Amino acid sequence: MRMWVNGGLRDADDARVSVLDHGLTVGDGIFETVKTVDGRPFALTRHLDRLTRSARGLGLPAPDLDEVRRACTAVIEANPMALGRLRITYTGGLSPLGSDRGHAGPGLVVALGEARRRSDTTAVITVPWTRNERGALAGLKTTSYAENVVALARAREHGASEALFANTVGRLCEGTGSNVFVVLDGQLHTPPVASGCLAGITRALAVEWTGAKETDLPFDVLERAEEIFLTSTLRDVQAVHRVDGLELPGGPGPVTLKAMRIFDERAGNDLDP
Numbered sequence: 001m002r003m004w005v006n007g008g009l010r011d012a013d014d015a016r017v018s019v020l021d022h023g024l025t026v027g028d029g030i031f032e033t034v035k036t037v038d039g040r041p042f043a044l045t046r047h048l049d050r051l052t053r054s055a056r057g058l059g060l061p062a063p064d065l066d067e068v069r070r071a072c073t074a075v076i077e078a079n080p081m082a083l084g085r086l087r088i089t090y091t092g093g094l095s096p097l098g099s100d101r102g103h104a105g106p107g108l109v110v111a112l113g114e115a116r117r118r119s120d121t122t123a124v125i126t127v128p129w130t131r132n133e134r135g136a137l138a139g140l141k142t143t144s145y146a147e148n149v150v151a152l153a154r155a156r157e158h159g160a161s162e163a164l165f166a167n168t169v170g171r172l173c174e175g176t177g178s179n180v181f182v183v184l185d186g187q188l189h190t191p192p193v194a195s196g197c198l199a200g201i202t203r204a205l206a207v208e209w210t211g212a213k214e215t216d217l218p219f220d221v222l223e224r225a226e227e228i229f230l231t232s233t234l235r236d237v238q239a240v241h242r243v244d245g246l247e248l249p250g251g252p253g254p255v256t257l258k259a260m261r262i263f264d265e266r267a268g269n270d271l272d273p
Contacts, residue, residue, distance in 0.1 A: 002078040004071035004110040009078060021107055023091030026099055027144035029107075030054040030091075033233045036084035036112065039076055042233075042271050044069070046201045047088070050141065055090060057140045061106055063090050071110040085115045085234060089143065118235050120260075121251055123160040123242035124175065126222065127151045131174065133167040133196030141198055148176035160242070162230060166219035167196045178235060179203035181212060183227035183255045188212040202231040202263075205273060209266050210259045222246075227253035229260075237263045 003015040010016075023029030032047040041047075048065050055063055072086060089109040095102035129147060137144060151163035155176075162175045174180060174197035181190045190207065192214040193199050206212060222228065228240040228248065237260045239252035252260065266273065 001112070002075065003112075004075050004108070006107055006109070009074055015109075015111070017091075017107055017109065018094055020094050020097070021091055022093060022095040022101060023089065023107065023143050025095070025097060026092075027142065027146075028058070028060075028092035028095070028099075028101065029089060029143035030058055030060065030141055031143055032088045032141065034072070034086040034088065035115070035233050036076055036081070036086050037271065038082055039080055040271050041072060041076065041086055042267065043201050043205070043273060044072065045272050046204070050199065050201065051088060051090065054140045054142065058137075058142060060090065060092060063106070063108070068108065068110070071108065075110045075112050079112045081112070081114050083115045083117065084112050086110065086112050091143070115234055118238050121239040121241040122162065122230070122235075123158075124162045124164055124228075124230070124240050125155050125158050125160045125244050126219070127154060127163045127165060129165065131165045131167045131196040133169070133173070133194065135196075138196045139193060139199060152176045158244075164222065164243075170219050171195050172217040172219050172221055173197050174200075175230060175232075178230040178232040181206065181229050181231065181259070182217065182221055182225035183253065184221070184225060186226070186255065188255055188259070189215040189217060191215070191217055200231060202233060202236060205266070206231050206237060206259060206263060209262050212259075227256045229256045236260070236267070 001012040002009045035042040091107040092101045093107045094104035155163040165173045167173045173195045179200040230238045239256045
């Protein structure tokens, strides 16, 4: 495997950043995960737009998107694979120990790993921890990911692939790395970005392509939804068959199946929608 590290391709054994990089010491960084299909990235323009928004929200210099694109192309060409997870990481760079940033400039790492197609359905759990919809990092895709690691580990312990959060006022928010959609009376809904959820790329495409409504929803809507599905870069649209101990009837329901079909068709016709 070859990776892009701060200006050029490196072999995996030589792909290193300093132990004083602010992304390591205090989690001062942002990232994007991009699906690659047969050597081509999906929705890269949207991902780079969000990378820029996250940098602005964190107070980092705007990334050089031409360089990021060059890095992505170089890494994809150096690591051919049918389905991949392209990770773009942009950090505060070399800095003193502590929260203050240094003056060396940001760091950029791009890596690619193989991915597997997800199953059509999955199980999720709910967790007692909350998303802070009013926090400084709300809506930013940062490397400060430890609470997601803890929640996802709990999900794995309970035979699930995802954990779902409420926000601080008890409204449905998001998963550790996914957005959530529910069907009520045959209508598709997803929490608004104001809930504190990440403005997911797949979420946005699903809303545009299916006509889903952005709706402020109570957390217990998960107990009465007719169908539930998740969206994310590598899940695309994935049905949920179990929430905690509650089994949803059958496999993917009709609304979910339609959303899956629409997403597959539209994404297949345009790799940079």
